[in-house]
Amino acid sequence: MLHIPCPYCGPRDETEFHYGAGANIFYPDPAIATDEEWSKFVFIRENPKGWHAERWVHSAGCRRWFNVWRNTITHEFGPTYKPFTEQPKRPV
């Protein structure tokens, strides 16, 4: 079970969280998005091997969303960052 660093509450067990797929996915303006741009937003997500910036919500805790770097091979967590803040550099 992952030990996820909630930036508000501290590290907690995975069972307290819900996963929200990739972070920093731009919500296109529906009025001007082409079919391709829109379908990319709705359906297409990255699935990298290695570091991945993703969203989690601490559903059974503070109920707040945050972003965090996670290594999909080792499951190591990198820095977390709050929505609408600058993304920290990809860990190495």
Added chain:
Amino acid sequence: MSNVTFKFDGVDYVGQAGDSLATALLKNGVLHFTDSTYRDRPRGVMSLWIDEPNALVNIDSGAGEPMVQATTVEITDGLVARSLSGIGDLPDTRDLSRYDRAYRYADVLVVGAGLAGLAEAKKYADQGKIVIIMDDKPEVGGHAQQCGEIIPAELLAALTRENVTHLQRTTVIGTYDQGYAVAVERRTDHVNSKVSTDVARIRTWHVRAEHTVLATGAFQRPLVFENNDRPGIMLSHAAATYVERGVTKFKTAVVVTVDNQGYVDAIRLHKSGIRVLAIVDVRKKLSKASKKSARKPAEKLGIRIIKGATALDTNGTLDGILSSVVISDPKSGLKETIATDLLAISGGWTPTVHLATYIGIKPTWSKKRAAFIVRSKVKSISTVGMLAGDFEEYEPAVFFGPELDDTQALVAYVDHQRDATLRDLRRAVGAGMISIEHVKRYTAIGTAHDQGKTSGTLTMGLIGNLVGLAPDEIGSLTFRPPYIAVPFAALAGRERGLHTEPIRTTSMHSWHVAAGAPMEDVGQWKRPWFFPKPGEDLHAAVLRECRAARNGVAVMDASTLGKIDIQGKDAGAFLDQVYTNMFSTLKVGMSRYGLMCGVDGMVFDDGVTTRLGENHWLMTTTTGGAAKVMDWLEEWLQTEWPHLEVFCTSVTEQIATVAIVGPKSRELLALLSPGLDVSKEGFAFMENKYADVAGIPARIARISFSGELAYEINVSAWYGLELWLKVMELGAPLGVTPYGTESLHVLRAEKGFVIVGQETDGTQTPDDLGMDWIISKKKDFIGKRSFSRADTSRPDRHQLVGLLPETSEFVIPEGSYFAEVQHKGATPPIPHIGYVTSSYFSGELNRSFAMALVHNGRARIGERVAIGNETAVITEPIFVDKENVRRDG
């Protein structure tokens, strides 16, 4: 040592407290434990512990266990066990034992309390760390303890420190990310043979550790030769230990070895009074050190040493018990049969790599040690002792068994429990398989109760021999948790029976139960399904309940609907984004039905939302969708529109709701709330009023989910039952009738109202449901852009329609697929055009009816379809009161 009486296969035995069942039976002279699963070969004990492939037993005393190894069962007074030929029986009585669970944090978790693990535990304890050390055996000390060595006192002293938690009989069954480990601690079976209802029989530990030390040790490996499975053939380490513990059945022994361990055990046997007839060593030459430490001491004791030879075959008594071993050296032509009652095998060590592989650490092949070992490069995990290869001084030869031709290999067992032989391996390789993953599935090797603890490395080595590759070129050993078989009850802990899942009940629940209503599970909620009168079945009760709702007055507990209190100056604008229709223009005090879509444009949830004040709203959701909707709202507010000032609070359980439904509901409301203007003009459809109802402060909403005149009375949940009782009391002269979820479904379906989750499965747009009227043209909302995607805007999607079976009593089973009418009675495969989402018998219509999703359905209205041998006509999905006249009473 005190005596203990126990029963095995119906025979009473006496053993010594502290002995395993295997030890106790061997002491009693029992060699033949069981017959093998597939080939009825007589089998005896081969090993000391959890790697045992043969001696499976069923425990019938206490809580019972369907399949355990006799080597791991500690005998107690009254223990009843019986031998198993591979397949166990679950006890047919309920297990009344207690099970529980503990959660712990540790700086360091040490797995294994052999010398290596103990040294690590002491090291970290000395540093002041919080240490947990777990070991699966009854006693501390690992191999050293089994060999009767003295464990250094300072290591044992460290275990009693305040910062150290030390648990024996505790098996770590899984290791996971970030230092998470799960273990099961057996706490009562070794104390007595009774069901333990006061003390937890098994405690499941969940540990999160900053650092994990794996000191899991190693199991000894057997060798593969002809007839290598007879009772009397044991791993040398096990044989020596059993004899040291007082097993007197054996008089002579032959030790066949590939390493120095064989010498160590031969000397142990000799010292315990066994005549060691020979040590058969596959190695001709030894290093100086080994000669000095292993061979010389054996020679000094006068033990004959046969160099460069191995066991080729064995002979048995009429009962199949070992009587002699055939020794062979093909190079020198030596072939000799030695009569003996014990054959001790030392085939090298196999480190217990399981826990390391669970977390993705790959074992590496060490030729020098003839073993897969693990040296962790992960910072938070260290591997020590035999697991890390700390046994190179044994100098094993890479040897798994003599060369055998095909006729011999027939009874040369690789996996005893699966009765899989060298010949099976040859067949697998002959069929083109090399990868261990393929061979495993073809031969079933490693898939039995012992999960290949003795056969894994053997298999890889033997395949390697057959194809000329090293064992690590065949693949790597990958294991999955749990490390041992674990009773489900141990994992469930106290979450059994009523505690399996939280049960949510409304404030009126006790009344429903007393009225004899069977309950339906809706998510975690218990909702009354129907309220049968004496002698009524579901069908009769539902007909009566629906008749009351359509012609008189009926009452329902609607408290389970999800409720979210939404406040803030931007709440209206936010709801406009969340719902497909407009909410910001709604007048204070009015309610509106709304539909939500995902970004993909598919219907996600629905419900009625009420504007309680300028900046204050109360949203209702489906009963099962409340949590999901709450998460959805928060997600958009936090991650897309943080500039909106909106606050959401779940109030589902704070509000109790009683719906009164039917043409006489107005009359009932007037009785309940005498001062209230209940007239058609004074209390409009979708209007809300605050008033005392039977003396309880309430918000009354004129909302209908049946098409009839209806009101929902909302009160604080504390008053729910009181309100219900008043409704029943004052409504009695009007014939007020309680109804449950079944009638609710029939009533709404007659009216063509969808239920999200029943008519939808996440692939329906509002238009598919015929609800394009709810899609606002004036504003954007979540998912709107998806309606113009090519697939979503197809005119021939599956659309919601009605179905009227042509046999009017035939209720089509929900979920049925159906075809065009020309396929009536045809044998599949036939192309289907749709499926039934809801189907009931309607008292109002005096016939059956259904709702269905049909390909290009709206264009097919009037067409006939075939459901097996039955037929139905496609109609509009609305069956009662198409003109909406009933809702005003």
